[in-house]
Amino acid sequence: MGMTMTEKIFARHAGLENVVPGQLIKCKVDLVLGNDITAPPAIKEFECIGRPVFDKDKIALVPDHFAPNKDIKSAEMAKRMREFAKKHNITNYFEVGRMGIEHVLLPEVGLVAPGELIIGADSHTCTYGAVGAFATGVGSTDMGAAMATGDTWFKVPSSIKVILNGKMPRWVGGKDIILTLIGMIGVDGARYQALEFAGDGVANLTMTDRLTIANMAIEAGAKNGIFPVDDVTLEYISPKVKRSYSPVRADDDAVYDRVITIELDKLTPVVALPHLPENVRPVNEVSETVIDQVVIGSCTNGRIEDLAQAAEIISGRSIHPGIRTIIIPGSQSVYMEAMAKGYIETFIKAGAVVSTPTCGPCLGGYMGILAAGERAVATTNRNFRGRMGHVDSEVYLAGPAVAAASAIMGRIAGPWEVSK
Amino acid sequence: MILEGKVWRYGDNVDTDVIIPARYLNSAEPKELAEHCMEDIDPTFAGKVNAGDIIVAGRNFGCGSSREHAPVAIKASGVPCVIADSFARIFFRNAINIGLPLIELGAAVTEIDNGDNVKIDLSKGLVENITKNKYYKVQPLPGFIQEIANAGGLISYIKGDQV
Ligand code: SF4
Numbered sequence: 001m002g003m004t005m006t007e008k009i010f011a012r013h014a015g016l017e018n019v020v021p022g023q024l025i026k027c028k029v030d031l032v033l034g035n036d037i038t039a040p041p042a043i044k045e046f047e048c049i050g051r052p053v054f055d056k057d058k059i060a061l062v063p064d065h066f067a068p069n070k071d072i073k074s075a076e077m078a079k080r081m082r083e084f085a086k087k088h089n090i091t092n093y094f095e096v097g098r099m100g101i102e103h104v105l106l107p108e109v110g111l112v113a114p115g116e117l118i119i120g121a122d123s124h125t126c127t128y129g130a131v132g133a134f135a136t137g138v139g140s141t142d143m144g145a146a147m148a149t150g151d152t153w154f155k156v157p158s159s160i161k162v163i164l165n166g167k168m169p170r171w172v173g174g175k176d177i178i179l180t181l182i183g184m185i186g187v188d189g190a191r192y193q194a195l196e197f198a199g200d201g202v203a204n205l206t207m208t209d210r211l212t213i214a215n216m217a218i219e220a221g222a223k224n225g226i227f228p229v230d231d232v233t234l235e236y237i238s239p240k241v242k243r244s245y246s247p248v249r250a251d252d253d254a255v256y257d258r259v260i261t262i263e264l265d266k267l268t269p270v271v272a273l274p275h276l277p278e279n280v281r282p283v284n285e286v287s288e289t290v291i292d293q294v295v296i297g298s299c300t301n302g303r304i305e306d307l308a309q310a311a312e313i314i315s316g317r318s319i320h321p322g323i324r325t326i327i328i329p330g331s332q333s334v335y336m337e338a339m340a341k342g343y344i345e346t347f348i349k350a351g352a353v354v355s356t357p358t359c360g361p362c363l364g365g366y367m368g369i370l371a372a373g374e375r376a377v378a379t380t381n382r383n384f385r386g387r388m389g390h391v392d393s394e395v396y397l398a399g400p401a402v403a404a405a406s407a408i409m410g411r412i413a414g415p416w417e418v419s420k
Numbered sequence: 421m422i423l424e425g426k427v428w429r430y431g432d433n434v435d436t437d438v439i440i441p442a443r444y445l446n447s448a449e450p451k452e453l454a455e456h457c458m459e460d461i462d463p464t465f466a467g468k469v470n471a472g473d474i475i476v477a478g479r480n481f482g483c484g485s486s487r488e489h490a491p492v493a494i495k496a497s498g499v500p501c502v503i504a505d506s507f508a509r510i511f512f513r514n515a516i517n518i519g520l521p522l523i524e525l526g527a528a529v530t531e532i533d534n535g536d537n538v539k540i541d542l543s544k545g546l547v548e549n550i551t552k553n554k555y556y557k558v559q560p561l562p563g564f565i566q567e568i569a570n571a572g573g574l575i576s577y578i579k580g581d582q583v
Contacts, residue, residue: 024564041448041488048575066446073446123486123510139488139514140448141574149578153564187433188480192509221480223509276433363442363485384437384484386460391441 002251004159005226006194009134009248013117021158021257029058030133031111032146033120035102036063036074038139039081042121045144053088054150060092060111060120061085062102065359070366100331100357103127103215103299107207108331110240114229114247119143119152124299124381126217130210131237132229132247137218157223158257159194160185164201166265171415173309174209175301175379175399178216179270181262183280191221193257196250201264202228207236208305212399215300216381219277269414271377272397275385283402283414293376294325294407295388296400297355298362301379302330304337306400311343313404313415314350320410325352326368328360352407364388370395377406421542423500424550425472429534430461432478436511439482439490448489450496457493471498474540476532478504482511491515501540503547505529516565519573523547528556 003011003018011019013027034042039061046053053059061081066074085093092111099105103124106112114132118125121143128135138152146152162181182189195217197210205213210227217225227233229247237245271286273279296302296310307329319325327347329335335357338344347354361368362380370376370389375396378388383395396412405413438461440453447453458465475494481504482490491514494502502515503523515522521542532538536551547556561569571577 024562037445038486038488041492044448045575049578071446077446077448121486121488123484125486137486137510139486139491139510139517141488141517142513145517145574145578155562187483188506188508191480191506218510221483221508363445364437365442382435382437382484384435386441387437391460 001255002253004194004254004256005132005196005248005250006134006159006224007156009115009117010154010156019156021156023156024153025156026151026153027117028151029119029146030116031058031060031118032143033060033102033106033118033122033125034143035065035122036067036078036081037065038121038143040077041140042143042147043080043084045141046147049145049148051148053147056089057091059090059147060106061090062094062099062105063096064099064101065363066365067099067358068096068356098332100334101299101302101359104302104330104334107131107211108333110242113237113241113245114233115245119146123218124215126222126224127211127215127299129214129217129224129226130207131233132227134224134226136224157192157194159196160190161256161259162195162197163199163259163261164197165199165261165263166201167204168264168267171269171401172267173399173401174205174212176267176270177262177264178213179272179277179280179397180267182216182220182277184260185220187219187276187278188221190217193222195220195222195225197225197227203230203232204264206305207232208303211303212300219381269399269402271402271412272383274383274394274396277381277383277397283412286412287414289375289396289412291323291377291406291411292374293368293370294323294403295361295368295376295378295380296403297328297330298359298380299330300381301400302328302334304334306379307334307338307343310400310404311346313401313418314408315346317350317408317418319351319407322410323407325407326355326361327352328355329357331357361388377403377412379403422539423472423474423542424537424539425474426470427474427476427532427534427536427538428465428469429532430475430477433480433483434461434477435484436482436487436490437484440487440493445487445489450492453489453493454496457497466497469497469499473499474538475499475502476504476529477502478529479506481507483508486510488514488518491518491520495520503529516568517574519569521569523558525556525558
């Protein structure tokens with residue numbers, strides 16, 4: 001019986017010929033990731049085990065959630081992680097000044113490659129499926145254990161095949177594809193399952209689109225989202241990854257739990273209304289919604305192409321006087337490229353603020369918390385109750401084009417509404 | 421192990437942001453987390469929950485982030501077990517790893533209401549709604565996961581592995 005991409009990566013890392021959904025297996029991991037919130041408890045568990053780290057080159061530690069430290073308590077957590085990194089000589093510890101939002105940073109510095117198996121104590125670790133890796137979020141105890149053993153247990157998930165056909169119209173991006181999919185199957189539509197993307201439309205997706213889509217696999221409840229490895233992937237990966245890696249390909253007779261088809265040319269920009277990512281509506285239907293804040297950034301849409309799209313819309317215009325617009329490049333190199341290309345100046349001139357890379361408001365941490373009754377359009381990934389601040393605030397999820405247009409118009413708006 | 425307690429009933433898609441809001445994640449101390457457990461869905465919970473009370477919820481309980489702080493906060497509140505129609509996968513994994521047993525009861529959870537008294541026999545996989553006089557049998561956890569649970573969580577399991 002043929003295997004899916006996920007099954008092939010699992011079999012390889014478990015040292016087995018083949019695996020089937022439901023099977024419990026122990027896998028070697030190629031990378032273990034943690035951040036300033038999840039690593040401190042993981043370190044505590046790691047220390048209970050009393051072994052050295054399994055491989056100092058295969059652990060990545062990124063202070064991004066509450067860093068640069070937002071208060072004394074978060075400073076202490078960051079310190080705990082920093083001291084651990086120093087003590088164990090962790091190669092991939094990224095200090096403030098070199099760090100970025102973990103899921104923007106890791107692909108950028110070549111820490112994830114096709115065919116690899118990555119776990120991270122962060123649910124959006126699934127982002128790396130974009131390069132054809134198996135990547136999934138785990139908890140701190142799993143992270144602590146894997147830092148000691150170099151392996152972890154999995155139940156092999158069944159896979160859903162998502163066939164993407166055709167080409168996206170103007171203003172439709174990766175965010176609209178994944179929100180549309182979540183709107184179709186619901187926030188638990190892929191629970192315990194793998195989402196495997198396929199179809200001729202994949203070739204038309206940039207790496208940024210794919211990273212955005214794989215990033216939000218978790219919002220459909222999926223264990224992972226995974227893309228086939230093609231020329232676009234290899235062009236992205238080759239300058240970054242110098243170690244050897246070997247991509248997997250799904251067998252033609254691989255078995256899928258179900259198949260979902262999305263015609264990309266039929267898509268339109270969408271928004272997910274509070275308080276669930278599955279409450280998806282076309283922008284047109286909700287364009288009367290008045291807002292208070294716009295956030296452009298996060299591991300979902302904090303890459304250079306995202307900022308380019310926002311800059312294209314904002315350029316030469318002013319942010320609506322009723323709106324606070326916060327733009328957060330996902331990493332230092334995104335920040336520098338945005339500066340070189342003039343985007344940062346465009347944003348600041350228009351009346352937006354630009355922050356150093358951080359998760360910040362995405363999880364209601366800091367740098368743009370909402371008061372009771374306030375509404376934000378955000379390019380982040382979750383709009384759960386209270387996610388960006390007060391429990392009575394609201395988050396509307398959208399791609400960077402809609403977010404930028406909304407910042408100009410002072411209400412939810414499509415980019416086509418911004419007067420030329 | 422037999423557990424018996426009063427039910428705190430919640431709906432579908434209870435996410436990790438309401439179980440323990442991110443604004444409290446600058447601490448990983450179980451006691452501090454418990455003080456804010458369920459705060460954004462039920463501000464009365466942390467003040468009124470009694471040790472032994474049981475959370476019962478609908479579909480996809482624990483969806484959202486990978487924060488282990490969520491099951492830790494529940495456990496530290498004195499809740500010995502969560503029953504739901506279904507659980508989100510990272511939450512499920514984390515709960516097992518930290519030694520908070522979960523029961524996936526399926527659609528039958530709709531028969532359990534807030535304030536009911538329920539009794540759970542974990543080893544036999546039996547759930548009894550004392551208030552309504554109803555009984556349910558659930559699938560026991562797979563053997564390997566039971567071993568982790570019996571060891572009291574993943575860390576003790578791995579330490580046992582070593583010797
Ligand atoms: S940007 Fe938001 S979703 Fe992404 S890792 Fe940070 S907090 Fe999590």
